Amino acid sequence: MNLSVIIAAAGSASRMGLQRNKALLPLLGQPVLSWSLELFSATAEVEEIIIAARKEELEQIRAIAAAYPKVKAIVSGGATRALSVRQALAQTSALSSHIAVHDAARPLLSPGDWRALMEAAQQGSAGVILAAPLHDSIRSRCKETVAEALDRDQLLSAQTPQLFPAPLLRQAFTAADERLAAATDEAELVRAQGGEVRFVLAQQANFKLTVAEDLPAAAAVLRQRLEQQLFPAVSAPPDERLRYGLGWDIHRLEPGRRLVLGGVEIEHPLGLLGHSDADVLLHAVIDALLGAAALGDIGRRFPDTDPQYQDISSLLLLHNTVKLLQDQGWRIVNLDANIIAEQPRLAPHIEAIRSRIAQACGLPAEAVSVKAKTAERLGAVGSGQAIAAQAIAALRRA
Numbered sequence: 001m002n003l004s005v006i007i008a009a010a011g012s013a014s015r016m017g018l019q020r021n022k023a024l025l026p027l028l029g030q031p032v033l034s035w036s037l038e039l040f041s042a043t044a045e046v047e048e049i050i051i052a053a054r055k056e057e058l059e060q061i062r063a064i065a066a067a068y069p070k071v072k073a074i075v076s077g078g079a080t081r082a083l084s085v086r087q088a089l090a091q092t093s094a095l096s097s098h099i100a101v102h103d104a105a106r107p108l109l110s111p112g113d114w115r116a117l118m119e120a121a122q123q124g125s126a127g128v129i130l131a132a133p134l135h136d137s138i139r140s141r142c143k144e145t146v147a148e149a150l151d152r153d154q155l156l157s158a159q160t161p162q163l164f165p166a167p168l169l170r171q172a173f174t175a176a177d178e179r180l181a182a183a184t185d186e187a188e189l190v191r192a193q194g195g196e197v198r199f200v201l202a203q204q205a206n207f208k209l210t211v212a213e214d215l216p217a218a219a220a221v222l223r224q225r226l227e228q229q230l231f232p233a234v235s236a237p238p239d240e241r242l243r244y245g246l247g248w249d250i251h252r253l254e255p256g257r258r259l260v261l262g263g264v265e266i267e268h269p270l271g272l273l274g275h276s277d278a279d280v281l282l283h284a285v286i287d288a289l290l291g292a293a294a295l296g297d298i299g300r301r302f303p304d305t306d307p308q309y310q311d312i313s314s315l316l317l318l319h320n321t322v323k324l325l326q327d328q329g330w331r332i333v334n335l336d337a338n339i340i341a342e343q344p345r346l347a348p349h350i351e352a353i354r355s356r357i358a359q360a361c362g363l364p365a366e367a368v369s370v371k372a373k374t375a376e377r378l379g380a381v382g383s384g385q386a387i388a389a390q391a392i393a394a395l396r397r398a
Contacts, residue, residue, distance in 0.1 A: 005161070007049060036107060130162070169186060258271045
């Protein structure tokens, strides 16, 4: 698909109590027009963007568009939307397979709805528009009185973008000027020429800025979307939110003990002292997992006063912890851990440790991060008397 996008940006904001163009109003720190330009500029299929603007605002529009290389032309619009679009249509490339028309006063078009519209347009030779169902009770009127109720299930609110095969749209704009002046959108013109127009239901808000209250409402929608991108764990529904847990442990190094880290035995003259195999890394991981699910800590689940845990492999404790989480309805998303030790050199063992932990947790290796650090010869760890570990775990409801 080689796509040209026409943005109609010639509308005023008079109904909002302003004399400025709606496309120039500030919305979360940038002009309304910029929100559409950013989305279309980031779309690989879009080869060019043509903007139709009021003659007296061409310089302001050019200043905004300068940051977007895909903007090919900015044309002076006509008295109506259709006449403005016809001016822009003349500037579109002959190589374009499809042409989309979008109203600059709709800055809320989501990437998902835009992608769905493009995919639908490639399924046949018909035009496709974005639309929304009606939720209010809809009635016709006769002068000042209410008439019969209309079946809202048979009605749609037409939105933009409206996307058409280029020949179909160009043919529609050969209509007489009076028909162009009366048309409310491109779909009407295409249907008048016998063309078929299908629709895709918008899944996210895509309302048009019409009255003064629409601008703060649009800002709220965009702010929420930005928060969802930056902080998905907070913005997601409760059942989909990530839960985080922090684990930390430290064990003394002693002669005559095996050194086991992350389930991997490492050759070293000293080993970690503890009731179990004293795998300090796995103990931190277990604490992080239990903490994320608010299920206590390793000392509560596997107390060092219980003989059954004497010299037990911490891998078995990790297996038991993972099963407990599964029974409680939790799924591990990822783990990140640090081992802090002066000796031995751990870099050659990191991949084996990652693999062992990933296998025990039922995770792909790329979901487990293990890093080796030193204490810069500070404290008990820095003097070689101990090894410490830290871990962070992320869980989600299964």
